[in-house]
Amino acid sequence: MSASRLIRAAILPDYDQPIEVTTVTLDAPQHGEVLVRLVAAGVCHSDGHVVTGHLPLPTPIVLGHEGAGVVEEVGMGVTHLRPGDRVMVSWIPACGHCWWCVNGQPELCEQANTSAVSGERPDGSTRLHWHNAPLYPFSSAGTWAEAAVVPATSVVPIPDHLPYAEAALLGCAVQTGVGAALRxxxxxxxxxxxxxxxxxxxxxxxxxxxxxxxxxxxxxxxxxxxxxxxxxxxxxxxxxxxxxxxxxxxxxxxxxxxxxxxxxxxxxxxxxxxxxxxxxxxxxxxxxxxxxxxxxxxxxxxxxxxxxxxxxSWFGGSYAPRDVPRLIALWERQQLQLTSLIRRQYSLDAAGEALYQLLHHPAGRNLITLHSSPVPPDISEKGA
Amino acid sequence: MPIFDTPEALETILGGFFERLRFVEQAYLIYQIGGTMEFVFRKPDTRIRWVPQPKTAATPFTVAYGVPTEPVLLTFEQDGDTAHRFWLGRVNLQQALARQQVVARGPLSRAMKLIPHLDEIYPLYAHYLEDVGHAEWIGGARS
Structure with missing residues (x-):
């Protein structure tokens, strides 16, 4: 297991404060977790709601709850992912064991919900730290960062021909919207x-x-x-x-x-x-x-x-391991558009501007792109 | 049977607990909340407030009763039994808000300053109930 590392992340220090792009500490993944080096992350209205306090999640917080990137390290017990895998990151890591998961509503997973509200892992810890204090990820994700340690259950492999930018949208917007209609x-x-x-x-x-x-x-x-x-x-x-x-x-x-x-x-x-x-x-x-x-x-x-x-409809009733491959199949058959949804892309340093545009000139989906990736974001459209 | 039969009973027990909270380590959180926090109770009907005091004061807040005379930032409305269960740590605030067992008014985000510390505060209520001779209430009220 690797040691903790320093990464850059876009942080909301407190409600109604400016976004701060700064260096934070990211711990190594523990049991059931993976470290994803992020390439693209979506800018969602929920990020704006956190900033204004209308969605009161604990602060300081790393914003972003959808993204895509490359698995860099896996914790113990992770068998479906390996370093080097191209993946998308979602925000409801369903535990598979609680009443809601067992009864067919993993989008309402008790453990995932508790972690989202508290900002902590089930054991009360966080993998992010800032000024020697806990730093919370948005809904167990926190994708407005160079890297994130996330539960492996919220990570789904993506095919080589799906660009990171498009894949990032699958994390929230597409699952939520398409899922709401299909269900x-x-x-x-x-x-x-x-x-x-x-x-x-x-x-x-x-x-x-x-x-x-x-x-x-x-x-x-x-x-x-x-x-x-x-x-x-x-x-x-x-x-x-x-x-x-x-x-x-x-x-x-x-x-x-x-x-x-x-x-x-x-x-x-x-x-x-x-x-x-x-x-x-x-x-x-x-x-x-x-x-x-x-x-x-x-x-x-x-x-x-x-x-x-x-x-x-919460998260479109979606379960990422089940639904993301189906959505990718729809994109491959040109039934689902992804590239057309993307309007603007911002660097991590411009996260504040991305948020301003979201709140004042909302249109389609905007992205934060992380340029530390060995694979530059490819915006070629294969879907419709 | 409700835990608190009368407004006076609620004010004595919960008001007394709030008075005790003025002196605990977490009392400073009222400054992060940044304004008066009011608890409006139904069954029995009464209201109690945490009113911030200057940092030079003996305690970070005082406990006030009745109709407020100062601006209130945050209001939490609930019945007496729900309040009792909340301070015992048996109410999921998110679910209670969704079911309107607790009705919140004002900037909820300010209350988030308190929420991470509630696990430290809940045991204080149980200890307090023991101290004032109501240990039997610790297991009372549906959890």
Whole structure:
């Protein structure tokens, strides 16, 4: 086992503070863990929510919860990965043993959730240190760094022909969005509304297209997101800044409402909009992550009298070892777009700028690229 | 039967515990929270606050009761039994927020300063209950 090493990482020292790119200590991987030298990492709205404190995770924290890179070292007990493997890193290392894992909902894994909230491994330790104090990784990942020690269960090998940048998106945005659509009640020929077309919403659109939706309505105030939504498979793009979104959805569905409405922002009023936009007997699905103390107000009469369902989707109900190979297969068959999702790439030193752009000019998915890799990020598109 | 029959009973027991917390090592965390933290109780109805004091004061915060007269930064609303179980370390705050057993208002991120230290504070409540003659409550209330 190697000794601890010094790496550079983008750190949020405390809520609402500037991102600090600095040198931190990374311990060697222990039992069941791997050290991944990162090449690309996604910039997700959840990173922004941590910065503002709306997603209150312990600080100081290394941001980033999706990424891709090369396995450099494996801990004891790791058998499915070897040094040199190209991999993607996800953020729910399902334990496989808790009640939720055993009962088919590994995305709700008790151990993974506890680690995400506490920032610590199950034994209370961390592999990151800063100023001789614990430094926490975002959801057991912490991918805005040159390297990360992560549970092996959140790491999945990727084929040589899948570029790191595209692979990084599989860690959160694609699994969350596509998974939400594929595991929804959506049937071929159904109508769908997607409220919020950022990294996750765009992938809901892709999932709905793959699932066979006949009409996909995309709702987003940002022109770039609406354009991307159409590229991903939406049939109509609605600008809620210019027209009432609910009226527009009803106009486009013979006043019936959609079969399935997704909310991908995490705002209570938009969850209520999704519920209102669903037809009688339809389903509204909250995918975006609100602050933990948010509440939503919807018409209670509609549950019984209109048989409406309001439900949620966490991480798209995904289980990385099962779903990432399936998503890669869809990309290889040109059914899943990845390169088109990538809008801008930033160096680790520009992580603060990446965050600023995320919060003020959100569009598609942006990446942090780590240039210490022996394999430069390749942005050639093989998928659609 | 609820643990606390009356507002006075809750204020005596939990208020007394909060008074004791003023003198423990973790009391300084109130400065990191950065404002008054209020606990609003239902069944029985009452409210207790931790009010930060200047760093030159004898303790980092004082315990106040009743309607606040100063600005409140964070509010946690819960019933008396939930509060009792929380300080025994038997409430998963994340789940309690999701089930609205605990309703939080204000910047939750500030409360995160306290959460990593709760495991050190929970045993203090059990010890306190023993000290005030209510050891039988330590196993009480559904966990």
């Amino acid at each position: 929804s009640p959506l049937r071929p020929g159904d109508t769908v509304a997607v409220i919020g077309c950022g990294g996750v919403g765009l992938n809901i659109i892709q999932g709905a297209r793959i699932r066979g939706a006949s009409t996909i309505l995309a709702v987003d105030p940002a022109a770039e997101n609406r354009e991307l939504a159409l590229i991903m498979g939406a049939h109509h793009a609605i600008n809620p800044a210019q027209e009432d979104a609910l009226t527009a959805v009803l106009d486009l569905t013979d006043d019936r409402g959609v079969d399935v409405a997704f909310e991908a922002v995490g705002q209570p009023e938009l969850i209520a909009l999704a519920f209102a936009a669903a037809r009688r007997g339809g389903t509204a699905i909250a995918v975006g992550v609100p602050t933990p103390n948010a509440t939503v107000s919807v018409n209670a009469f509609a549950f019984a009298s209109q048989e409406k369902t309001l439900t949620g």
